[in-house]
Amino acid sequence: MKLIDQWQRQLNYLRVSITDRCNLRCIYCRTGPAFQKLNHTDILSYEEILRIINAAISLGIKKVRITGGEPLVRKGVFSFLKELSQFTELEDISFTSNGVLLERHIHDIIDARIHRINISLDTLNAKKYQTITGINKWHHVWNGLIAAYEKGIRPIKLNVVAMNGINDDEWLALAGLTRQYPFWVRFIELMPVGHSDLYAKHWVSANIIKKNIETHLGQLIPVQRTSHDGPADRFQLEGCPGEIGFIHAISHHFCKTCNRMRLTANGHLRACLLSDQTIDIRTPIRKGCSDSEIHYWLKTAARLKPMSHINQKTVTDQMVGIGG
Numbered sequence: 001m002k003l004i005d006q007w008q009r010q011l012n013y014l015r016v017s018i019t020d021r022c023n024l025r026c027i028y029c030r031t032g033p034a035f036q037k038l039n040h041t042d043i044l045s046y047e048e049i050l051r052i053i054n055a056a057i058s059l060g061i062k063k064v065r066i067t068g069g070e071p072l073v074r075k076g077v078f079s080f081l082k083e084l085s086q087f088t089e090l091e092d093i094s095f096t097s098n099g100v101l102l103e104r105h106i107h108d109i110i111d112a113r114i115h116r117i118n119i120s121l122d123t124l125n126a127k128k129y130q131t132i133t134g135i136n137k138w139h140h141v142w143n144g145l146i147a148a149y150e151k152g153i154r155p156i157k158l159n160v161v162a163m164n165g166i167n168d169d170e171w172l173a174l175a176g177l178t179r180q181y182p183f184w185v186r187f188i189e190l191m192p193v194g195h196s197d198l199y200a201k202h203w204v205s206a207n208i209i210k211k212n213i214e215t216h217l218g219q220l221i222p223v224q225r226t227s228h229d230g231p232a233d234r235f236q237l238e239g240c241p242g243e244i245g246f247i248h249a250i251s252h253h254f255c256k257t258c259n260r261m262r263l264t265a266n267g268h269l270r271a272c273l274l275s276d277q278t279i280d281i282r283t284p285i286r287k288g289c290s291d292s293e294i295h296y297w298l299k300t301a302a303r304l305k306p307m308s309h310i311n312q313k314t315v316t317d318q319m320v321g322i323g324g
């Protein structure tokens with residue numbers, strides 16, 4: 001039994017948001033009208049999440065990424081990660097964090113046997129960081145990155161949301177980090193999520209960044225893709241330990257090969273980030289449904305996956321609620 005959508009794509013990657021709470025207020029993530037936090041009772045318990053993951057594994061899910069909101073702010077996250085790492089069928093477990101609490105919890109992360117992390121960092125300038133995120137914590141993130149590097153966590157992926165007129169003056173410096181550190185710096189195209197005119201004003205194609213880097217830093221040598229690669233096109237500058245990636249979320253759709261399903265913190269399955277169609281799996285679980293019913297809902301959600309988000313304008317839900 002596999003999770004196959006209407007277009008014969010096999011879904012083997014589940015992205016799980018464990019909380020809608022976040023300790024930052026990023027301009028592209030919490031946009032527009034005030035964000036309505038979920039009630040605690042509406043958020044899936046760890047037990048419920050593990051049950052869904054277990055069912056998803058029997059339908060061929062091989063890769064799980066934990067996200068949020070900010071996953072490190074949820075109580076009990078490290079015990080949860082430890083339990084998750086017991087699922088030996090999973091070939092890849094990782095989490096995405098803003099890194100603010102990374103240094104403080106580096107030992108917990110290692111203890112939970114998580115070896116792959118994605119950290120969001122859009123700027124190397126502490127003042128600009130505050131403008132983008134609303135909070136003065138750039139040094140916390142940087143110290144966390146260095147702690148993760150020194151503890152041997154690999155790969156450390158740095159997610160940079162590319163925004164023309166906001167961090168365009170730093171793309172070269174961010175890419176240049178790969179000369180010194182084995183970081184994988186990935187430039188992500190801004191996505192039209194939530195109500196915001198940010199997208200109209202600051203969107204830029206990842207190709208422009210790539211050209212810029214090639215002009216100023218040297219040739220980008222393609223890196224061979226592996227089966228667990230996400231949608232990033234991966235490159236290296238000659239002789240450098242790190243990698244530079246481009247995620248063309250908007251300009252080149254990677255929908256054709258999209259293998260993802262999302263589980264939101266309130267227990268909704270969402271087969272496409274840029275589609276508002278979801279399936280509520282929390283209600284049947286709380287009514288005591290069987291595992292085969294969970295399989296049924298997972299398959300139903302997979303069938304809702306659109307072939308492409310090509311006609312999608314703006315998703316009304318905010319990224320902090322969906323789990324990027």
Ligand code: SAM
Nearest residue numbers: 028029068069070097098120159190191319324
């Ligand atoms: N709090 C964690 C973090 O900061 O990485 C995890 C959640 S965050 C929603 C996950 C990722 O989504 C981050 O890398 C963030 O930069 C990205 N993201 C959020 N809103 C976005 C948008 N409108 N376009 C592109 N990426 C976005």
